[in-house]
Amino acid sequence: MSEKTEYSDWEPVIGLEIHVQLSTESKIFSNAPTKFGIEQNSQASIIDLGLPGVLPVLNKKAIEMAVKFGCSINAEISNTAIFARKNYFYPDLPKGYQISQLDDPIVGQGSVEIECNEEKKLIGITRAHLEEDAGKSIHDKYDSSSAIDLNRAGTPLLEIVSEPDLRSAKEAVAYLKKIHSIVTFLDISDGDMSQGSLRCDANVSIRKKGESEFGFRTEIKNINSFKFVEKAINFEILRQIKIKNLNNEIEQETRLYDSQKNETRSMRSKEHANDYRYFPEPDLIPLQISNEYIENIRKSLPELPEQKISRFCSEYGLSIYESEILNSSKGMSNFFEKVAISVKDVKTAVKWILGDFSAILNKNNCLVEDSLISSSDLIDLLNCLYENKISGPAAKKVLEILWNEDLKVEEIIEKENLKQISNEDDISRIISEVISKNPKQLEQFKQGKEKLFGFFVGQVMKTTEGSADPKVVNKILKEKLNQ
Amino acid sequence: MKISEDTLKNISLLSKLEIEKSMKEKISKELESILLMVDQMNEVDTENVKPMSHPLSKAQNLREDLVSEDIERDEYIKNAPQSDDGYYLSPKVIDQK
């Protein structure tokens, strides 16, 4: 019996819990900064440390961001969101409880559409709530101690909980990408998974195809890249199928994904640690969010990826495929539009951004936001190309130099002598010279040896050191040779 | 309400408090007598009453998203029982990777 057939008897049921760090300036309950990479504990205020007597005061911006997200997934926004304490002990949880939400989360039920294997599917979102992040424990710095860094403690998180609507690891990735693009387009998170700005837990269970009951599920914690989400879920599905096929039961538990071994493994079960004893946070009165406030945010929502994709198609004449790629991240979308607005030929711009420009970014492992070639440089370059000031190969060379040197397009063209001669009179004069210097070849050409056309082009290019516009050369050469 | 040994064990585990063997009976008894007093609540019909978690009915005060740089790490860490190089130290946590 092959694994393949066994697999096809089972249907995976997957739900994701996505933690999104909101990009506020200050923390959710204190005025400490939320910057990364600062010296340990130097951005942990007395509130983040949970010193005796300190009190949380909620950051307005975090609410605004949560409401933005809620509006963009067409969810109900709570008018009276409540914060709750989630109690458990851990060294990087300074107060011994996390301020989170249980009943009455700020964002209620909503949904997003994903596309997977060319099929569209609506994925339900159960809720999204605000909470504070914990600090970090570093276990490999000291032999017998764990080092606690509370810089991250109190960073605002939006926890987005999906319905168990996902049926494959691929769908889970598509859904995660969708959420990623929403939060980055809304500018409420940088979405950087490698920095932990977006983290994901996956709830995975399997059931026989056609069954309506859910099986026991496991929760895979802290998966930190799109690739790992797919791998971790696939590993877990297969693991569960193997257990089921041996007629054993799945244990409801929390598992960790080890990306190096590509496996999930059980975390030590903590029977008692699971009673979180949630109760309303007495230091924070219920929020009052007015419908007017919500409507104002709804009205001022920025354009979301879907809207942008179709607008780019109609406004700039892109294909859906091109538009989707250009809208795969907010950075790329913005970059393209900046270029598209100022460039004289959008079609060429699309070709270059998706082609050579993206290739340079990939080669340098760089996000468009950090590109060493600015949009205005690219505009200059594309316009030079359009105006036949330089040739395509020369443009490629300029692009490379733009990345490596701090020069303007014009300067590079000048310095590298890449200026294209497209003036017909100039080219005509050069061609006349070339023809008169090569009477023999002219004779042969006239007798029918048409291959020699290439020889004349070559001679013109040689004379101009490659800077003559080939189109113009072709045109005039044809005229002259056929005179 | 009787406090069973299991219950006492459970709540002391949750609250990270150890009850000495010799104190167990006394504490159980006292907790039971407190809960007996608390159980008087059951005489009240609270059907349809909205629970009140806070004596204030006003809206929550919020703050602007502003950063203050008045963090004095070295001052705060002086109160730590064990620290090094700006880190708070705890016994090694084994079960989490």
Place this chain on the structure above:
Amino acid sequence: MNDIVSLNLEDQIGLLEKKEISSYELTSLYLENIKENKDLNCFISLNENALEQAKVIDNLKDRQSPVQGIPIAHKDIFCVKGHKTTCGSKMLENFISPYSSTVFEKLDNSKTIMLGKTNMDEFAMGSSNETSFFGKVKNPINPLKSPGGSSGGSAAAVKANLCAFATGTDTGGSIRQPASFCGITGIKPTYGRVSRWGMIAFASSLDQAGIFAKSALDSAIALEIISGFDEKDSTSINSKVPNLKEETISNMEHSIGVPMEIIEKIEDVNVKNNFLESIKILEKNGFKTKQIELPFLDYSLPSYYVIAPAECSANLSRYDGIKFGYRCDNPRDLEDLYVRTRSEGFGEEVKKRILIGTYCLSAGYFNAYYLKAQKIRAMITESFKNAFKNVSVIAMPTCSNGAFELGSIQDPVKMYEQDIYTIPANLAGLPAISIPSGYTEEMPLGLQFIGNHLEEGKILNISHQFQKLTDHHV
């Protein structure tokens, strides 16, 4: 000279204003008196810089606040930057706060002198001051008796003339019951009137700071200073603080609500008679009284003993031996560190309350206990709301007994019953005051006035009028 320390605040202010005494002299007198009364154990720590600070204040050109130069005491629950703040616990025995509470800062900005920090029940949990890690406080009237709790150190210090006035906190009666036991005035304002920033939390939805003083008028002066909106406390009320001194001395008419059903059930005849006599005095002097009903008040105590422990069980989780406070010796591992740190660092009463709170919040019990208690809290609040439709203040005894002998109450529930008349105001977040109203077996009794939300002025006013008619407070 020793008479000066027994003067009320108003008179001391007068002497300072007229420069008949300096703050330095006044501070020295108090420090001397503190030394002489060391046995009362009112203070956990003293401010070594008090005299120096008094000197600086004496050198100020003009008076910037009414209480400028007045030596006072703070309950050791208020964080003071650079000072030990213990909350009466071994857990914080060596905790030096890196920041100051709003209450301290407001009084400090008003140029008061902090003489020291007063003893208290551990984490404000107790009604006798016997749960303090730093030893019990003795009642200045009779050292065998309890000063009440949890703010017993502040109450005893005011009574024994060890400070001009003192701060305290009241979660279920921790200002009013000790005020009653020590025969002084103690006021707990409306929840949210005074910022809780820097005041170590016991039960966040009930805790409120207040004042101990020799009279209602003195309390009014001090309370006005510490009141007001604070952006650092999101539960603080953003509304203007009235001129409390003016409201206290103004000619207000009152309609005093008396919950007769509750009064009739008082077991101690002396307490009952004393209360009824107080009401008679008021009636005789033209104050209208009105019988009111406060249904469900009997369930305040059960409801409170779910809510307060539940909140404290979470509030005290931060004492885990990692970032500050006590840590046990040689922990085997993290679990051992947590368990021994907390078991050794907390006293018995605190542990008991954490356990009760944990139980009430644990899976399967949340609805039966926590939610039920919150519903009863709502009903009690509602009954006050209805009562205040017809009366301006409500009168009740502060406590069902006078000060008891230290060590005499061992049954926790008996001890909790100390607060049956004070807890309702905390549950509903209402302002309440206790003023001396006479004696039982040579120990003082307290008369309590409860006011409507933000109406501290009214209870201060009726208290002041009562104090004009009586001399129990002198």
